[in-house]
Each structure stands twice: as C-alpha cells, then as structure tokens.
Amino acid sequence: MMDRLQAHQILKDLKLKITPKRVEVIGCLADEPSFLSADQVWHRLKPRLSQIGLPTVYRILDELSEAGVVSRIFMADRKQYYFLCPNPEHHHHFVCEACRQVEDVELCGFDAVARDLSARSGARVTSHILQINGICAACSLAAEAAPGKELTAK
Incomplete structure (x- = not known):
C-alpha cells in the first residue's frame, strides 16, 4: 500500500x-x-x-x-x-483474465520485429505496446482443484 x-x-x-x-x-x-x-x-x-x-x-x-x-x-x-x-524500465505486462492481477514481463523480443520491418519496408518503429493476457498459475491451480468451474474474467 x-x-x-x-x-x-x-x-x-x-x-x-x-x-x-x-x-x-x-x-x-x-x-x-x-x-x-x-x-x-x-x-x-x-x-x-x-x-x-x-x-x-x-x-x-x-x-x-x-x-x-x-x-x-x-x-x-x-x-x-x-x-x-x-517500473520505469522497458517492460510489458501479463494480465490474468480471471483474477485481474498484472505482472511485469521483463523480456521483450520486439527489437527483431522492428529490425525486420526496417529491412523489408524501410519503416521506422517509434514505439510498441505488448500485453499478454491469460490465466495466472494460482487461478489455473484453483480451476484444477474445482473441476467444472469455468474461469471467467472478473
């Protein structure tokens, strides 16, 4: 807090x-x-x-x-x-669709995409947004423990 x-x-x-x-x-x-x-x-x-x-x-x-x-x-x-x-460093986020938790993702593989775009079309990438949505480990385990319970976004 x-x-x-x-x-x-x-x-x-x-x-x-x-x-x-x-x-x-x-x-x-x-x-x-x-x-x-x-x-x-x-x-x-x-x-x-x-x-x-x-x-x-x-x-x-x-x-x-x-x-x-x-x-x-x-x-x-x-x-x-x-x-x-x-977090001021370049990073992305993983968002759990069930519990709505947001987690930093430090890995970014976008540099290769930007280089490819530049080489193929001459485009210059100025920024990008990457958000990964899914179900976190805790929500996945909870769903496995309660079969038949459907994971839904809150």
Whole structure:
C-alpha cells in the first residue's frame, strides 16, 4: 500500500503540480492490486472528493499514463483500464483474465520485429505496446482443484 508521501514524490518526479485529486488518483490505483477503469476510480474517490468529476479522473489518468507511471490495460470488453506501474524500465505486462492481477514481463523480443520491418519496408518503429493476457498459475491451480468451474474474467 502506497502512502500519500510516495504519491507526492511521484508527482514531484514527473514535474506535475501536487494536487489532492492527483494524489488521490495515484493512491486509489496503488491501493488496488489489479487494474481499474476510470469509472471505478471515480466511484472510489467520490466519497473523499465530492467535487471530482469523471472527466477530471480521465484527464489525470491520461497524464499519468503519458508520463509512464500508469499503464493502460486492454481487455476483451473493449474498455480501457489503468494500472499503477512505477517500473520505469522497458517492460510489458501479463494480465490474468480471471483474477485481474498484472505482472511485469521483463523480456521483450520486439527489437527483431522492428529490425525486420526496417529491412523489408524501410519503416521506422517509434514505439510498441505488448500485453499478454491469460490465466495466472494460482487461478489455473484453483480451476484444477474445482473441476467444472469455468474461469471467467472478473
């Protein structure tokens, strides 16, 4: 669980103004071990910040995402979700479709794809997004222990 001083430090490092709304959005994401939609963040913050609107939550999530401290998570329902990821190193994510846990994946084999694209077409890759969806080991074991129970995304 992240304390509010850590949220202040994140904002300071990003050279963003430290506001109660930004601190609370970071804290809300930090308190959650999985990803949240902007709507879920907004509903969790409303009791503490009655003046926060959904557009403000989206704006804050977008600026934190652009700064690289929040990752966008894409799921089959086509909604966009957000996950606090303070890992500054280049990495990707494994997302469990059952329990919604997000795990860092340090391995990236995209350099070979970028080189191939460049060699074949002269294209220059400027960025890429890779998210691996599946079922984590704990959820797989739980499903094996309860035969007939179907794994579903939460």
